[in-house]
Amino acid sequence: MKRKLAIVLLSGGMDSCVCAAIAHRQYELAFLHISYGQLTESQELNSFHKLSKFYKIEKLFICKIDSLRQIGGSSLTDSSISVEKGDLERQDIPNTYVPFRNAHFLSIATSWAEVIGAEFIFIGAVEEDSSGYPDCRPEYYQVFNQLIEVGTKSKPRVEIVTPVIKMSKKEIVTTGVQLGSPLHLTWSCYKDQDVACGKCDSCLLRKRGFQAAGVEDQTTYLL
């Protein structure tokens, strides 16, 4: 029987890579990468291509959008704002928050799903370790699924799936290893450098995850 088609929003990071591994067990996959002017785009895209090759994906869509960079308001899209030093105990939302970013990604994914006939959209949002971003919480995705229900004409309707949203980085690493996910091909650092900085929130979360899982992280860090 023909497998159902699922789109995976693949940044090139660890969380979306494990998402792809989970989706891969059940569905035919299409990979979507959004290039939105993030500072780390060249490294992310590099990882995206390696992961696409690893999973032998034929349906690829690299979508370039300029709107988030033009709108700005985040250290990830505006080079005049410095990425804050990592602080995993911080209570407020850090300046790496890109206003309403995931809605842009999910809108593109939903439109593409309607056209290619995909029934699922996998996204590697993680609540616990997500630095407090409002668009990484389960209720956000519940509401987005309602939006798809009222706002599309596809039958069966497209559904957003967030398989790692309740996982810690430790569980993500463990799950990735269990599923043979190529974590060594992923990129996490927020800085635009050839070598991961080792100091930003994203590097700190990654390091802590591998350490807690007792798995060797093959990433080279500056610090």
Next chain:
Amino acid sequence: MKRKLAIVLLSGGMDSCVCAAIAHRQYELAFLHISYGQLTESQELNSFHKLSKFYKIEKLFICKIDSLRQIGGSSLTDSSISVEKGDLERQDIPNTYVPFRNAHFLSIATSWAEVIGAEFIFIGAVEEDSSGYPDCRPEYYQVFNQLIEVGTKSKPRVEIVTPVIKMSKKEIVTTGVQLGSPLHLTWSCYKDQDVACGKCDSCLLRKRGFQAAGVEDQTTYLL
């Protein structure tokens, strides 16, 4: 007292023009135009500039996105699909439907609102005369407002406002005239021509609206 800031999604058509006129009574305005590769872009943009000048708007954002054109699936974004002949009695969704289009527009508007501190986003969606598009119904905007509530960090939160959604084209024309809205500067036709075709759904709806309102339509039509 300083007036609150509202973004108006302005296509250059009649509905969004009347929306702007309604918002203008109460708020300071910022105009947002999305250039998404629609066939009628040059006419729409032309109207947008005329309307911005008319209302003396300083905060303007013309946002170009290529994603909807790349995704295709609509006669409005893919020149290989012909715009269907207008049929206002049609029951199904016509091929001018751009999959999940308004979510792209509203996501851009919401991100921009978060950055510039706008509290409202006006959009000229119309249910009755909207050719059956799923993303022109009130429940769609109710859910989008929930999405903003769970997915942004702005306080006070941004709110989508749809003042013409329950109006007929007749009421839109009448309201526009009452508010001194420059309807003669707007563009409605779906075809990429210098002169409105007079035959597509959008032209038929416009003509019918002016006729029912007993107002002279200054548009020149081919037919």
